[in-house]
Amino acid sequence: MARHWLGLVAAMWLQSINGTNSNFPAYSSELKRILSISQLQLNNLAFASDAGKLLGWISGVAAARLPLWLVLLIGSALGAAGYGVQFLFLAGKIRSLSYWHVFFLTVLAGNSICWINTVSYILAIRNFPLDRQIAVGISTSYVGLSAKIYTAAVAVASASDPLSRAKEFLLLSAALPLIACVAAAPLTRESDVGKSRRLVAGFVTLFVITAVTGGFAVATSMIPRALPPKAVLGGIASFLVLPLVTPAAEAVQHKCLIVENDEESLNPGESVAKDAGSEGGGFGEEIEIPPLLMVRRGEFWLYFLVYLFGPTLGLVYLNNLGQIAESRGSLGISSLVSLSSAFSFFGRLLPSLLDYFFSKSTRKISTATAMGATTAPMCGAFFLLAISRQDFALYISTAVVGICCGAITSISISTTRELFGTANFGVNHNILVSNIPIGSFLFGDFAALLYKKGRVDGQEDCVGERCYQTTFLIWGCLCVLGSLLALVLHVKTEKLRAARR
Template sequence: MPLHWLGLVAAVWLQSINGTNSNFPAYSSELKRILSISQLQLNNLAFASDAGKLLGWVSGVAAARLPLWLVLLIGSALGAAGYGVQFLFLTGRIHSLSYWQVFSLTVVAGNSICWINTVSYILAIRNFPLDRQIAVGISTSYVGLSAKIYTTVVEVAAASPSAPLERAKAFLLLNAALPLLVCVAAAPLTGYADVGKSRRLVAGFVTLFVITAVTGGFAVITSLIPRVLSPPAILIGLVVFLVLPLVTPAAEEIGEAVQQKCLIVVHDEESLKRGGLAGKDGEGSRNDGIGEEIPPLLMLRRAEFWLYFLVYLFGATLGLVYLNNLGQIAESRGSFGISSLVSLASAFSFFGRLLPSLLDYFFSKSTYTMSTSIAMGLMTAPMSGAFFLLVISKQDFALYTSSAIVGICSGAVTSISISATRELFGTINFGVNHNILVSNIPIGSFLFGDFAALLYKNGRVDGEENCVGNRCYQTTLLIWGCLCVLGSLLALVLHVKTKKLRGHK
């Protein structure tokens, strides 16, 4: 049995429970009430979760020196501590926590996400050296399922799921316990590897594509159509869909047996040599990017990194900031379907993360292969159109359309960036390098989020508690649209610059 597939199954499970930061709105109001803090302080707590990514590079250093199962357990333990102490505070078992103690716990909890992400990325890259984009895209798409999983479990398990305090307790307990349990279950699967496989893994990936697409469809339908199924039935369905990837190794084995029997297997030795493969790739002798393995300190001195940093900042990070502010944007425009709007954006983000993998898999034999820089630029460009559409149109249709576009494009850029980091700076230091890149998420969240809040505050009419009307976010959306245009242009510059560097090798 091709056991290396179990590593990808582990990555799928890990990503599906690694969106704990998306649950913050579910208990933020209770924290605000109990801590007696202002709205600005509450916004800073939301930033604290992203701020944990500033230390994400530590998980990359650990992954280069420790077994993956240990890295996984450290990450889940950090999350259990960060969320667990807050749970004990809400339940009264800890009687006193200051605002800054809660802030620090939130940073620790946010940092735990980086550890689990690092293990997931390494599993996909190590086990599928010629199908990295496919494996990474499939696994990371499951992050979009996290909010659905946590919400459904709370609706089923919480004693009074409609009571704010009970929901807050349930989400914090789940955030602390579920990742720990899944990481313990997935830890034994991190040891399976078989880097000698070529791009002949047809049956396994087709099976996983189908399972992933159906899982996403199930999540979308049960989110957008109220009461189509009861919460317990939805939870059972999600568990079944998460167990189904375990059939992938058997599907690949059957597919290989059928191919051999029909004598249609062709071993293309020349393409295998061009792919550079296996242990060589993981050890740095192969690089289909600039042409060398680049350590973190040297990367920070490269102009290519800062171009890449800004492309991500004005693409995926800006999309994340928009989605974080989606509720307030919808409310200011007079839209009351906020829950369905968030579900729509989350669903399209799920498929956006999967899209690059589908394109890479089915068009991998094309004579022209697109660079990751160009791909990121092409996916950032539609986001500018989405923001401009919201500026010129007051209709709910524009809000739903723009949210879908931002969801799918930001999800796609997030997925592509994992391959881009490897393409630009190599695989040996990937864990550290990519975590340094995503440090732009808290930076962008703080800068773009606080700037939007300032403009929102200035847009209020005297005496109003909340800003109402398109003017509240009109200037913000216009600026965001222009930044997306700039991000697309910078992606083109990055492509030209790296193309020249390749030509000099």
């Protein structure tokens, strides 16, 4: 009974250290300095981190043919190589790396994230057939904790100069996922828990633990010096261990149900039928759409564009957060990265909370509508950045983008399953997220060109609100378009849903 819970805890641990791409703003300025590259070339390195997702479908194919533990170890090995060699370069152990060598290594490291994500998604989806959205939401919320974990670990080292901090981020990005994957590999097995009832006590326990963990992350991000760095890191480590009590909580409920069933005469068939329909699923459960057929469907391309003008745009903003903060005269780059991570944590958890508490409602909001509603606040965040250069606008907008990106990322996993089924989920979802490198290249390079145009003659870097003002206005308008396309997707999917009833 405890095996599937341990698998979910393993997925939570894996996700908590798998957001290594969110560390890029923390060391990007040093890469720019050492490689003597332009802002446009630096942005292409940010694109390279996302470009690994173009080959993310390979991890989905591998997961269908190889044991999950082996898929996990392959992914961690790719990350260790990609980030590890870059660390050796910054540390002066390797002196012959060119810009294109670093570009390739960044692609390799970015691809490693897909392998670990694929294993985590499959564990949550297949081990919890009646609670997929809840299990996926809880586990993926821990990706939002990644930047907080890495920032707290670097803060413990108390590195004073930017180069030392950059090296520490890269070393941790190489080593920590490898250690976690080796530790979690024995737990990454699928378990058949049946479909007789929803697992209430375990998820309530996880909701409480996750909410407290997120609250701790947000509080220590909003007030950076409230606790010593060692206390912050120790607190996060303790909260990561706490989910191990979940099997015990579910076991207690299971015993109570056995006693209750002994005392009452129930109709087992009625109970099973009632619980089996409680997921409130999508029409994707009735069909399984292979990848080649999926990319020929109109709803896929609508979905693709909604994601492109929503979370992908937000990720481009977060990738450029270091340069954005510097151009506005803000020195709190690490605190901004930590803040975006903490709010992303809650954003990823929010859809699961809503799904859990409103699962019996007769008027459930479609995932397409939820994606559109969650994209809308990002429009306001970008417009706020365009009209105000105050620090409060930067912090508020970063928090809004973090929570919205996290929520849409969580919702999208259920959307892919509902639209195209579960059998080919690993490949289908990785094809969808290939829009991330495309958006990173298009939106990021456009922002870099405007940044370059805003420089004053003789200055190496652009300083002032003009550097990103036009960019923010355009990004805000694209978010509006994304929200409208989500409504179109809702109408189209509702028609398909009605036709299949």
